[in-house]
Amino acid sequence: xxxxxxxxxxxxxxxxxxxxxxxxxxxxxxxxxxxxxxxxxxxxxxxxxxxxxxxxxxxxxxxxxxxxxxxxxxxxxxxxxxxxxxxxxxxxxxxxxxxxxxxxxxxxxxxxxxxxxxxxxxxxxxxxxxxxxxxxxxxxxxxxxxxxxxxxxxxxxxxxxxxxxxxxxxxxxxxxxxxxxxxxxxxxxxxxxxxxxxxxxxxxxxxxxxxxxxxxxxxxxxxxxxxxxxxxxxxxxxxxxxxxxxxxxxxxxxxxxxxxxxxxxxxxxxxxxxxxxxxxxxxxxxxxxxxxxxxxxxxxxxxxxxxxxxxxxxxxxxxxxxxxxxxxxxxxxxxxxxxxxxxxxxxxxxxxxxxxxxxxxxxxxxxxxxxxxxxxxxxxxxxxxxxxxxxxxxxxxxxxxxxxxxxxxxxxxxxxxxxxxxxxxxxxxxxxxxxxxxxxxxxxxxxxxxxxxxxxxxxxxxxxxxxxxxxxxxxxxxxxxxxxxxxxxxxxxxxxxxxxxxxxxxxxxxxxxxxxxxxxxxxxxxxxxxxxxxxxxxxxxxxxxxxxxxxxxxxxxxxxxxxxxxxxxxxxxxxxxxxxxxxxxxx
Numbered sequence: 275x276x277x278x279x280x281x282x283x284x285x286x287x288x289x290x291x292x293x294x295x296x297x298x299x300x301x302x303x304x305x306x307x308x309x310x311x312x313x314x315x316x317x318x319x320x321x322x323x324x325x326x327x328x329x330x331x332x333x334x335x336x337x338x339x340x341x342x343x344x345x346x347x348x349x350x351x352x353x354x355x356x357x358x359x360x361x362x363x364x365x366x367x368x369x370x371x372x373x374x375x376x377x378x379x380x381x382x383x384x385x386x387x388x389x390x391x392x393x394x395x396x397x398x399x400x401x402x403x404x405x406x407x408x409x410x411x412x413x414x415x416x417x418x419x420x421x422x423x424x425x426x427x428x429x430x431x432x433x434x435x436x437x438x439x440x441x442x443x444x445x446x447x448x449x450x451x452x453x454x455x456x457x458x459x460x461x462x463x464x465x466x467x468x469x470x471x472x473x474x475x476x477x478x479x480x481x482x483x484x485x486x487x488x489x490x491x492x493x494x495x496x497x498x499x500x501x502x503x504x505x506x507x508x509x510x511x512x513x514x515x516x517x518x519x520x521x522x523x524x525x526x527x528x529x530x531x532x533x534x535x536x537x538x539x540x541x542x543x544x545x546x547x548x549x550x551x552x553x554x555x556x557x558x559x560x561x562x563x564x565x566x567x568x569x570x571x572x573x574x575x576x577x578x579x580x581x582x583x584x585x586x587x588x589x590x591x592x593x594x595x596x597x598x599x600x601x602x603x604x605x606x607x608x609x610x611x612x613x614x615x616x617x618x619x620x621x622x623x624x625x626x627x628x629x630x631x632x633x634x635x636x637x638x639x640x641x642x643x644x645x646x647x648x649x650x651x652x653x654x655x656x657x658x659x660x661x662x663x664x665x666x667x668x669x670x671x672x673x674x675x676x677x678x679x680x681x682x683x684x685x686x687x688x689x690x691x692x693x694x695x696x697x698x699x700x701x702x703x704x705x706x707x708x709x710x711x712x713x714x715x716x717x718x719x720x721x722x723x724x725x726x727x728x729x730x731x732x733x734x735x736x737x738x739x740x741x742x743x744x745x746x747x748x749x750x751x752x753x754x755x756x757x758x759x760x761x762x763x764x765x766x767x768x769x770x771x772x773x774x775x776x777x778x779x780x781x782x783x784x785x786x787x788x789x790x791x792x793x794x795x796x797x798x799x800x801x802x803x804x805x806x807x808x809x810x811x812x813x814x815x816x817x818x819x820x821x822x823x824x825x826x827x828x829x830x831x832x833x834x835x836x837x838x839x840x841x842x843x844x845x846x847x848x849x850x851x852x853x854x855x856x857x858x859x860x861x
Contacts (some may be wrong), residue, residue, distance in 0.1 A: 346390035400431030405449035516569030617646035649856035679717035700741030727812025779840025
């Protein structure tokens with residue numbers, strides 16, 4: 275296989291905040307390069323009207339913000355206008371800057387250049403938004419890649435409230451014109467998000483013991499990293515990393531008799547029966563147990579999975595999982611969700627959860643949450659629920675896992691992602707897809723639902739177009755040891771009709787294995803049934819194994835190989851997989 279080179283970037287703050295802007299503009303050499311001032315040391319000249327920075331400077335109400343533009347080196351950058359590129363500046367007036375500087379305890383121009391740049395980028399949109407269009411918007415995406423919610427004030431004409439997970443701002447005047455964009459006047463500035471997850475832990479004295487454990491086990495580097503690159507066949511992919519930290523406070527440790535790092539190690543050692551496992555290994559596993567390699571809110575952690583009220587999560591520690599039980603009769607976050615309900619139970623502290631960082635969330639809990647292995651739980655494996663895939667899809671300008679089924683299907687190539695590197699592709703006639711693609715799924719009709727179909731999970735799927743004898747090997751989430759029924763949800767379209775009825779080939783036969791064992795031959799599309807003679811487009815469930823047993827709690831290698839000549843000869847052949855579900859079989 276192709277050699278993959280991973281290079282981790284320990285970004286300076288400015289580089290990390292500029293990442294989204296640089297990725298967005300890298301395909302056009304004429305666009306706004308926020309990493310440098312193209313006219314440094316010169317006076318910017320315009321031929322028609324004044325651009326944004328000049329307009330702000332001449333207005334007189336934005337002297338403090340203009341000082342930040344100059345000190346950050348972005349004054350001339352915000353004056354640029356080439357090949358149709360334009361901007362919207364959410365410009366704090368002097369009163370707004372005074373209030374903001376009181377909030378942070380000092381002038382913005384006294385902060386680092388990195389911070390000043392982040393402040394400017396946070397208040398800049400890469401589009402010239404007219405007032406007519408602005409009042410129709412519910413959100414904006416700024417040049418740090420953050421979404422800002424917009425709520426138009428229905429009482430005060432020409433005003434709006436801007437909110438995100440970190441702060442609130444207010445627009446008091448809309449759509450002032452500059453030659454290269456629009457200016458919206460803020461009476462209250464937004465606070466830029468500049469902290470990594472490690473920063474969040476380090477800055478909060480309540481997490482000093484947890485932070486010491488993070489430092490000692492090497493997790494600091496992970497929680498302080500925002501992105502890295504993967505190079506495959508000369509193609510470079512930037513992957514942004516996101517995590518979720520389950521935060522244990524000093525008080526929660528103390529309640530369990532743990533008042534120092536030495537106490538924590540002793541506590542972990544006392545509960546370990548394996549003499550071959552070192553205390554350092556136990557500590558690394560404990561910290562990893564409190565980290566998820568994905569960015570998810572508290573409500574997301576407790577989201578119902580299939581028909582189960584308990585959601586099981588794979589953690590940063592190999593083969594270790596925790597569960598979140600959702601009491602659907604409760605409405606309070608502090609009591610609605612329970613972590614490891616059958617073990618040492620913990621609850622989220624609502625006031626100190628959903629704390630946003632540049633690369634994820636911190637959620638505080640009220641227990642030290644020792645490692646515990648739960649009973650079997652249903653696991654729904656979404657094939658495209660992955661940080662790297664999210665980066666690739668988002669960078670392609672496609673909404674990842676859209677909240678509502680899109681009216682138009684979008685496709686993004688995934689063949690260079692590390693998750694899908696272990697595959698073999700052969701000749702095929704279907705030119706609508708690459709080897710492996712991310713694909714959004716349009717809404718299923720009510721009639722299709724009545725006849726047995728359902729909507730795709732997260733309104734998306736993965737498409738394999740590998741040809742006859744093509745194969746792919748994928749790693750499952752962590753599965754608790756025991757017996758399971760395994761089902762696969764496939765997206766069925768009218769193009770699959772000949773496959774389903776075996777008018778061509780063998781019905782899309784697959785040879786499947788888990789861990790190179792449990793070999794079986796299945797044809798998922800031939801199992802698509804409905805009350806209609808011809809099934810309508812939608813997602814249908816097919817059984818892979820009525821019963822399979824896993825003798826250890828771990829991830830597993832799932833491999834399928836296509837055994838159908840139609841995969842090479844038929845233009846309509848593709849495999850569109852939504853989810854795989856592992857349902858426990860209790861003796």
